[in-house]
Amino acid sequence: MRPRTKFSDLARADREPVARIDPADLPPLSSPGPPPAKLAAAWPARMDAAGYPLDGTRVLAFPDPATKAERDALVGAFLSGLEKLFSRENNWTFLQPLLLSMEHCARCQTCSDACHVFESSGREELYRPTFRSEIFRRLYFEHVKGGGLVSAWQHGRVEVTWPLVARLGELAYRCNLCRRCAQACPIGVDNGLIAHEIRKLFSQELGIAPTELHASGSMLQMKVGSSTGMNAAAVRDNASFIDEEMTEKTGVAVETPWDVEGADVLLIHNAGEILSWPENPGAFAVILNAAGISWTMSSDIAGYDSVNYGVWYDDAQLARVARMHAEIAKALKVKKIVVGECGHAHKALLVVADRLLDGDLRIPRESALTLLRDIVAGGRLRLDPSRNDFPVTLHDPCNVVRLMGVVEPQREVLRLVCPRFREMTPHGVDNYCCGGGSGFAVMGGNGFQDWRSQVAGRRKLQQVLDAFSDCLEPAVRKYVCAPCSNCKGQIRDLLAFHDVWRRHGIMYGGLAELVVNAMKDVNPGFIEWEWR
Amino acid sequence: MTVFVYAAIVFGVLAFAVGTAARAVQYARQPMHLRWELYPVPHERADRAAHGGSYFEQSEWWRQPRQRNLRGELAAMLPEMLLLKALREFNRGLWYRSFPFHLGLYLLAAAAVALLALAGATLGLGGAWPGGAFGRGCVTAVTAVGAAGLALAIAGACALLLRRIQDPALRAYSSPGDFFNLGFFIVALSALGLGWATRQDGAPGALAIAAGLLRWDLAVPIPALLGAGIVLSALLLAYIPLTHMSHFVGKYFTYHAVRWDDAPLGEARRLRTALSASLAHRPTWAASHMRGRGDGTWADVVATNPSREDGP
Ligand code: SF4
Ligand code: SF4
Numbered sequence: 001m002r003p004r005t006k007f008s009d010l011a012r013a014d015r016e017p018v019a020r021i022d023p024a025d026l027p028p029l030s031s032p033g034p035p036p037a038k039l040a041a042a043w044p045a046r047m048d049a050a051g052y053p054l055d056g057t058r059v060l061a062f063p064d065p066a067t068k069a070e071r072d073a074l075v076g077a078f079l080s081g082l083e084k085l086f087s088r089e090n091n092w093t094f095l096q097p098l099l100l101s102m103e104h105c106a107r108c109q110t111c112s113d114a115c116h117v118f119e120s121s122g123r124e125e126l127y128r129p130t131f132r133s134e135i136f137r138r139l140y141f142e143h144v145k146g147g148g149l150v151s152a153w154q155h156g157r158v159e160v161t162w163p164l165v166a167r168l169g170e171l172a173y174r175c176n177l178c179r180r181c182a183q184a185c186p187i188g189v190d191n192g193l194i195a196h197e198i199r200k201l202f203s204q205e206l207g208i209a210p211t212e213l214h215a216s217g218s219m220l221q222m223k224v225g226s227s228t229g230m231n232a233a234a235v236r237d238n239a240s241f242i243d244e245e246m247t248e249k250t251g252v253a254v255e256t257p258w259d260v261e262g263a264d265v266l267l268i269h270n271a272g273e274i275l276s277w278p279e280n281p282g283a284f285a286v287i288l289n290a291a292g293i294s295w296t297m298s299s300d301i302a303g304y305d306s307v308n309y310g311v312w313y314d315d316a317q318l319a320r321v322a323r324m325h326a327e328i329a330k331a332l333k334v335k336k337i338v339v340g341e342c343g344h345a346h347k348a349l350l351v352v353a354d355r356l357l358d359g360d361l362r363i364p365r366e367s368a369l370t371l372l373r374d375i376v377a378g379g380r381l382r383l384d385p386s387r388n389d390f391p392v393t394l395h396d397p398c399n400v401v402r403l404m405g406v407v408e409p410q411r412e413v414l415r416l417v418c419p420r421f422r423e424m425t426p427h428g429v430d431n432y433c434c435g436g437g438s439g440f441a442v443m444g445g446n447g448f449q450d451w452r453s454q455v456a457g458r459r460k461l462q463q464v465l466d467a468f469s470d471c472l473e474p475a476v477r478k479y480v481c482a483p484c485s486n487c488k489g490q491i492r493d494l495l496a497f498h499d500v501w502r503r504h505g506i507m508y509g510g511l512a513e514l515v516v517n518a519m520k521d522v523n524p525g526f527i528e529w530e531w532r
Numbered sequence: 533m534t535v536f537v538y539a540a541i542v543f544g545v546l547a548f549a550v551g552t553a554a555r556a557v558q559y560a561r562q563p564m565h566l567r568w569e570l571y572p573v574p575h576e577r578a579d580r581a582a583h584g585g586s587y588f589e590q591s592e593w594w595r596q597p598r599q600r601n602l603r604g605e606l607a608a609m610l611p612e613m614l615l616l617k618a619l620r621e622f623n624r625g626l627w628y629r630s631f632p633f634h635l636g637l638y639l640l641a642a643a644a645v646a647l648l649a650l651a652g653a654t655l656g657l658g659g660a661w662p663g664g665a666f667g668r669g670c671v672t673a674v675t676a677v678g679a680a681g682l683a684l685a686i687a688g689a690c691a692l693l694l695r696r697i698q699d700p701a702l703r704a705y706s707s708p709g710d711f712f713n714l715g716f717f718i719v720a721l722s723a724l725g726l727g728w729a730t731r732q733d734g735a736p737g738a739l740a741i742a743a744g745l746l747r748w749d750l751a752v753p754i755p756a757l758l759g760a761g762i763v764l765s766a767l768l769l770a771y772i773p774l775t776h777m778s779h780f781v782g783k784y785f786t787y788h789a790v791r792w793d794d795a796p797l798g799e800a801r802r803l804r805t806a807l808s809a810s811l812a813h814r815p816t817w818a819a820s821h822m823r824g825r826g827d828g829t830w831a832d833v834v835a836t837n838p839s840r841e842d843g844p
Contacts, residue, residue: 004704077818088563090817092810092830096562097790104782107705108630110623125704134705154709154775183570186619187779188786193568207819219821223839315566316822319834336592350588351567355797356834358804362797364594374591405571405586405794429571429584 005125007135010171011164017053018126018167025122026458031465031472031503052163055126057447059173059210060202062166071162074206078165079143081205085197086144090204093315098197101189102140105133111181111191116432117174120458127455129181129191132171135164136194169208172198176437176456177312178398183429196438199313209313212443217309218317222324226271226305227442235304238274239281239297246282250522254285259332260296266334267295267368268325270342270485271305272442273510277488279526280341283512286522287372291380296332303328306345307485311352312439322353326361336364338371341510343397343484344437351404369400369483372511373409376416382520385417390477392418392514393467395460395491396431397484405429410483410511417518418481424463434460434482436490444493452490453497461494464506474505477529483511501531534750537759541745544766551773552781559785564806570791574608575601586794594798605792612787614638629695633688633717639681640721646674651742661739671739678738682725689717713777720764727758 002025009018051062065071084090085098111129112118118127125131134156141147141155151157158164175195182190203209211217221227226235239256246254257263267288273280288295297304302324310318329337339345350365357363375381394414400406407428414421424431434441435457440448468478480495482488491508500506507529517526572584580589581604587593611617616634620627650670654661661667693714696702728738735755736744741762744752754762772778797803811831815822824832 004700006704080818084815084817088810089813090815092563092813093566094568096559096565096785097568099562100559100782100786100790104776104779104786106776106779107702107710108619108623108626109699109701109705110619110626112701114622128701130705152707153712154707156707179570182791184618184622186616186622187783188791190568190570190786190790204817204819204822207821214821219839222837314821316817316833319830320837323834351569353566355564355566355803355807358797358807364592366592367588370589370591402571402584403569404588405569405573405576405580405584406588407571407583407585408580409589 002124005131007131007138007158010135010167011159011161012052013161013163015051015053017056019055019124021055021121021124021455023454025124026454027120027122027462029458029462029465029498030469031498031500052166054167054170055124055174055451057451058170059212059443059446059448060166060170060208061211062169062208065162074162075160075165077206078201079160081201082139083144084205085201086140091197091200091315094193094197094200097190097193101133101191101193102137104187105130105137105189106187107134108186111185111189114180114184115191116178116180116435116459117176117456121455126171127174129175132168132175132198133189133191133194135168136198168198169202169206172196172202173210173438173440173443174456176398176433176435176440178433178437179403180398180430180432183402196312200315203314204316210439210443213309213313213439214317217307217439217442218314218321221302221305221307221309221321225301225303227307227309228271228275228305230271230274230304232299232301232304235271235274236299238278242274242278242282243285245278246286249282249526250286250516250519252286252290252522254282254289256281256285257296258299260294262333263294263296264335265293265295265338265371266303266329266332266336267297267338267340268303268306268345269297269340270307270345272307272485272489273340273342274304277485277510279513279528280485280510283510283516283526284340284368286516286519287375287381287512290519290521291375293371293375295338296334298328298332300328300331306339306342306349308345308348308353309439311344311348318348318353319356322349322356323361325349326357326363329363330360334363336366338366338368340368341483341485341512343399344486346397346406347399347403367400367404367406367409369406369409369413369511372515373412376413376515381515383417383515383518384520385419385518387518387524388418388514389420390479391420391422391468391471392479392481393422393424393464394427395424395434395464395480395482395484395487396427396429397482397487398431398433398437400484401431402429410481413511413515414481417514422467424467432459432463434487434490435494436486439486441486441489441493449493450497453494457490457494460491461498461500464491464500465504468504468506472504474501474503476505478504478506479514479527480506480508481511481514482508496531507531533756533759534744534752534754537741537754537762538745538748538750540763540766544769547770548773551770552778555773555778555781556784559781559789563810564803565790567793568790569794572608573792573794575605575792576794577601578604594796609787626692626695629688629691631688632684633692636681636683636685636688639677640685641681643674643678643681646677647738647742648746650674650739651746654739654743655746659743661743675738679725682721686718686721686725689714689721693718709775713775716764716768716771720761720768722761723757724761724765727755727761731755731758 179192308321821838826832
């Protein structure tokens with residue numbers, strides 16, 4: 001048995017990881033057959049000695065201060081950011097929920113069993129939902145509320161050092177922000193929110209955030225138009241290539257309308273779809289054209305990329321990108337924005353940024369899942385569900401379901417087009433995160449991709465295997481419907497890491513693809529059963 | 533002794549009321565936050581609330597009238613408040629310990645209120661509580677509720693303390709204060725129960741002391757152990773709002789002001805005004821991308837594109 005990780009371990013000045021996770025400690029998967037060879041050898045062996053390592057992988061790049069004065073300056077900056085998190089001038093956006101989560105935890109650990117990361121790590125203490133929260137809470141009572149002996153006696157205390165601060169920042173990126181733990185908490189304390197606020201502190205005060213989310217994420221999106229790096233010309237090129245391919249594949253002429261003023265719908269996809277899963281935007285084009293919807297895409301900066309990474313780590317970036325989306329819709333004079341199959345983009349634009357957009361920026365915003373439901377259930381397409389005669393299960397993206405309440409529309413569609421649809425257990429608002437939530441799906445260096453395939457995504461993989469337990473043989477083709485770009489990225493990596501396509505014939509994709517695959521008016525075989 | 537006991541009761545009740553109200557006011561005064569709800573939201577339309585759905589499931593939701601399902605909200609709140617439903621669902625082992633504790637406290641609170649009502653009636657009736665079947669029945673009922681409350685609360689607190697000591701996960705996260713808090717409950721309530729049970733024949737009971745308190749009658753000879761139990765319990769009452777044990781206040785806000793707060797900005801003038809006020813604040817975050825290029829308010833910061841040298 002490995003020793004229990006303690007709060008004080010984070011403050012250790014040596015360069016050893018605080019926790020070492022051995023694949024042998026992870027809960028076994030129920031998948032029959034031998035595990036793929038790389039399973040045991042991959043991630044845990046790659047210990048990264050840079051900075052003050054946490055657990056053998058790393059997403060943040062920290063300065064490595066050489067002198068005590070430099071270390072003290074960094075700790076001072078952290079404490080100054082901590083104070084700002086609790087001031088209304090700096091953090092009106094989340095102050096009330098944060099205070100509530102700081103002051104009322106009963107330390108009952110009810111939340112622990114709800115967390116897939118904790119559970120799937122073999123209950124490594126470091127990943128317990130309350131581990132980082134408790135450290136942060138102790139810092140709050142000592143450095144924001146005045147501290148003192150009585151406070152230390154009542155709330156406990158941890159010594160604030162640079163190694164502790166650096167490891168705490170890194171630890172904020174071992175939580176998917178899925179908030180399943182918050183749902184289980186009898187008091188309503190939100191450990192996901194606490195991780196979110198720690199991320200904000202590091203980004204907004206120290207300027208430290210994962211490169212994938214900030215420099216080549218929200219900053220790149222605001223500079224060239226998309227976190228993929230595609231500028232307007234590139235996206236239009238790619239889209240016209242997709243149109244050609246879709247036309248050829250479906251046998252119906254497909255053309256994506258661009259920058260159409262006064263269209264009813266401005267459709268914004270996660271631009272990653274255009275590069276990694278072109279069949280998804282392609283399927284949307286087929287469906288919207290067939291249903292006679294007046295729609296357009298925008299080639300304005302950020303207008304063709306719905307991602308809003310700020311929702312995971314930085315309020316200013318969140319607000320800026322949401323504003324850009326709304327400005328574009330306003331300029332195009334569309335009736336509404338429809339967000340494509342991207343979960344965090346749903347939550348960012350429809351929910352979290354709702355209280356940032358007022359006046360003429362208050363353009364109606366809707367989910368593509370609702371629109372698809374209206375089209376399919378409204379009989380606007382000629383459908384032949386027998387074309388989808390294969391087992392299908394549905395992954396619930398946390399951002400769309402537990403955090404937004406869009407639960408049924410995607411199911412209504414599946415019940416109409418997939419005769420062999422089956423649910424995962426648990427599902428709906430009780431679902432488990434895919435392990436790619438909160439930006440993890442786009443983060444991968446330093447062994448992180450292996451970590452999220454082994455630990456964060458393990459529960460989801462087990463759910464997928466369980467959903468298809470009656471037909472796991474590879475000859476039966478099966479489909480995990482994941483109506484979210486980032487979930488798809490994570491599920492792709494998860495299935496690839498565990499070699500699930502070859503061993504079990506389990507493929508993944510979006511919802512729109514299943515609809516087109518069932519359309520009578522297009523050539524059969526829209527879904528290609530080829531692993532890419 | 534008697535004046536000391538009366539003073540402690542008044543102090544305990546007042547401190548509890550003021551402390552609790554201060555906490556509630558502190559949370560209520562926090563600025564509007566960005567939406568951060570968690571589904572299911574029980575005041576949704578019943579058919580949607582059943583699967584945890586929201587108004588976003590409707591097409592063009594902004595055109596539909598929003599219906600608040602108060603019955604659904606109550607149906608979610610009552611089992612949560614009275615039966616600790618979430619704990620029962622997600623942590624049954626702890627619920628077996630925590631529920632008796634909380635139920636015991638509810639019964640004690642109910643008995644205390646009923647006792648004061650009886651004492652008030654006693655005064656109205658000229659100083660003596662009627663001895664008939666009804667009068668005796670009332671006293672017996674209040675006594676039974678109080679005794680059951682004491683027994684449950686003490687047993688629950690002992691079980692919780694034991695669990696906190698024995699379970700390594702709970703122990704590792706507990707501060708000395710957490711152990712003290714449970715110990716305080718056990719000691720104060722045990723003294724109260726023992727003092728009441730061991731008082732001698734003819735010594736004043738709970739009703740006589742409550743009536744004496746209302747009359748401020750210093751001649752009531754309160755037995756020492758019972759008096760100590762009352763004083764300790766009163767101090768405990770005063771102490772609760774100073775700790776996370778006031779989570780009943782926090783819980784109201786975590787549910788109503790966060791988890792279930794799904795009000796869109798467009799509907800509410802209150803929210804729009806709050807947004808204008810918040811956007812006028814000047815943040816002092818130090819990271820370079822957090823700066824605006826104008827007056828430095830949030831409105832300016834969010835209108836600035838930090839990836840462009842030449843301005844928004
Ligand atoms: S966050 Fe909630 S469930 Fe977790 S320990 Fe605290 S009170 Fe218990
Ligand atoms: S938000 Fe999700 S990943 Fe994070 S601690 Fe809670 S359950 Fe675990």
